[in-house]
Amino acid sequence: xxxxxxxxxxxxxxxxxxxxxxxxxxxxxxxxxxxxxxxxxxxxxxxxxxxxxxxxxxxxxxxxxxxxxxxxxxxxxxxxxxxxxxxxxxxxxxxxxxxxxxxxxxxxxxxxxxxxxxxxxxxxxxxxxxxxxxxxxxxxxxxxxxxxxxxxxxxxxxxxxxxxxxxxxxxxxxxxxxxxxxxxxxxxxxxxxxxxxxxxxxxxxxxxxxxxxxxxxxxxxxxxxxxxxxxxxxxxxxxxxxxxxxxxxxxxxxxxxxxxxxxxxxxxxxxxxxxxxxxxxxxxxxxxxxxxxxxxxxxxxxxxxxxxxxxxxxxxxxxxxxxxxxxxxxxxx
Numbered sequence: 667x668x669x670x671x672x673x674x675x676x677x678x679x680x681x682x683x684x685x686x687x688x689x690x691x692x693x694x695x696x697x698x699x700x701x702x703x704x705x706x707x708x709x710x711x712x713x714x715x716x717x718x719x720x721x722x723x724x725x726x727x728x729x730x731x732x733x734x735x736x737x738x739x740x741x742x743x744x745x746x747x748x749x750x751x752x753x754x755x756x757x758x759x760x761x762x763x764x765x766x767x768x769x770x771x772x773x774x775x776x777x778x779x780x781x782x783x784x785x786x787x788x789x790x791x792x793x794x795x796x797x798x799x800x801x802x803x804x805x806x807x808x809x810x811x812x813x814x815x816x817x818x819x820x821x822x823x824x825x826x827x828x829x830x831x832x833x834x835x836x837x838x839x840x841x842x843x844x845x846x847x848x849x850x851x852x853x854x855x856x857x858x859x860x861x862x863x864x865x866x867x868x869x870x871x872x873x874x875x876x877x878x879x880x881x882x883x884x885x886x887x888x889x890x891x892x893x894x895x896x897x898x899x900x901x902x903x904x905x906x907x908x909x910x911x912x913x914x915x916x917x918x919x920x921x922x923x924x925x926x927x928x929x930x931x932x933x934x935x936x937x938x939x940x941x942x943x944x945x946x947x948x949x950x951x952x953x954x955x956x957x958x959x960x961x962x963x964x965x966x967x968x969x970x971x972x973x974x975x976x977x978x979x980x981x982x983x984x985x986x987x988x989x990x991x992x993x994x995x996x997x998x999x
Contacts, residue, residue, distance in 0.1 A: 668799040669728050670857060676939060677895070677917065680972050686965050687974045688997040689729040689803075689941065690990065694983040696721050705749035708734045711788035718792060722800070724987070725994045728974075730792055731803040732785050732851065733860060739807050739843050740815040742779030743771065762817040768835045771816075776847045786854050793855025801858055803897060804851030808863025809881045812840035819865060826873055833877055841881050845888050852894045858917065859889050860897040867902030871910060879910050886914050897941070901979045908933040923978040927968060941974040944993070949977050950985045954992040961996035969999060
C-alpha cells in the first residue's frame with residue numbers, strides 16, 4: 667500500500683492498521699539537515715524538493731510539504747522580500763497603507779510571480795519524483811494572515827475593530843489569490859492544501875465569526891470542489907475557535923499543544939483528522955527516549971482515531987535527528 671493509499675484509508679476508514687501516519691512540519695530543520703541554508707530553501711524549489719525527499723527517506727515521513735515561509739503571496743502582490751541565510755525571509759515594505767491602496771491592489775498571476783511559481787514548480791517535481799505515491803501538501807496563506815502580511819499585523823488588528831470596509835475589501839482580495847494559488851498547486855499534483863492563518867488564535871471568537879469563519883469555509887469548499895483535501899493550520903491556543911470550525915468538513919486540523927485532542931474530538935466529532943500535538947520544545951530539549959515515550963503515549967491514546975502524529979508546530983532547527991527519528995519510530999504500532 668502506498669502512502670497516498672494509507673492517507674485515503676485514514677480518511678475513509680478512520681485508521682491505518684500498522685501505524686499512525688507521521689508528518690512533522692519541517693522547514694529550517696529540513697534545509698539545515700541537507701547542509702543548505704534557509705535562504706536557499708525559501709528561494710530555490712530544487713533545494714526545497716531535495717530537503718523534503720531526504721527527510722522522507724531518513725525519517726519515514728508519510729507526507730511531504732511545500733511550506734517554507736509566509737511571504738509567497740505577499741511577494742506576488744508586489745512586496746519586496748529579503749532572504750535571510752539563517753532565518754525566515756523578511757518583508758521589507760508594507761504595500762497596503764490606506765483604503766485607496768486596497769482598492770488599487772491587483773491580484774497577481776501566481777504562475778508569473780517568482781515566488782508563487784517557485785512553489786508550483788516544487789509541487790510538480792515532488793509529484794513526478796514520488797510518482798504520485800505520497801501525499802504532497804501545498805500551502806496557502808489564510809485571508810487574515812495574508813492581510814496582516816500586506817498591511818502589518820498591528821494595523822490589521824486595529825482595522826478589524828474600526829474599519830469594516832478596509833477589512834472586507836482586503837481579505838476578499840487575499841482570498842481570491844489564495845484560491846488561485848491553491849488551484850495551481852492542485853494542478854501541479856498536490857493532494858492536500860494547507861491553509862495557514864495562525865494570527866486567528868490572537869483574535870476573539872466574535873471577530874473570527876464576523877470576518878474570518880465564512881471566508882475559511884468558502885476556501886475549504888473551493889478546494890474540495892477541485893478534488894483536493896484541506897489542512898487548516900492555526901497554531902496557538904485555539905480552544906475558543908473550535909466550535910466555529912463545525913460545518914467546515916475539514917480533512918485535517920493541526921492542533922497545538924495547548925489544545926486537548928479529546929476535547930477537540932468532543933467538539934468536532936470523528937470525521938476530521940487531527941494532526942499534533944507534541945510540544946516542539948519538548949522534541950527539541952528532551953532525550954530521544956523521552957521523546958519516544960511522549961509520542962508513544964499520544965499514539966496509543968489516539969491510534970484508533972483519525973490521527974496524524976506531529977509536533978504542535980514546526981520542528982525547530984535545534985532538534986536532533988535522533989529525536990525526530992524517535993518520533994517516527996513511535997508512530998509504528
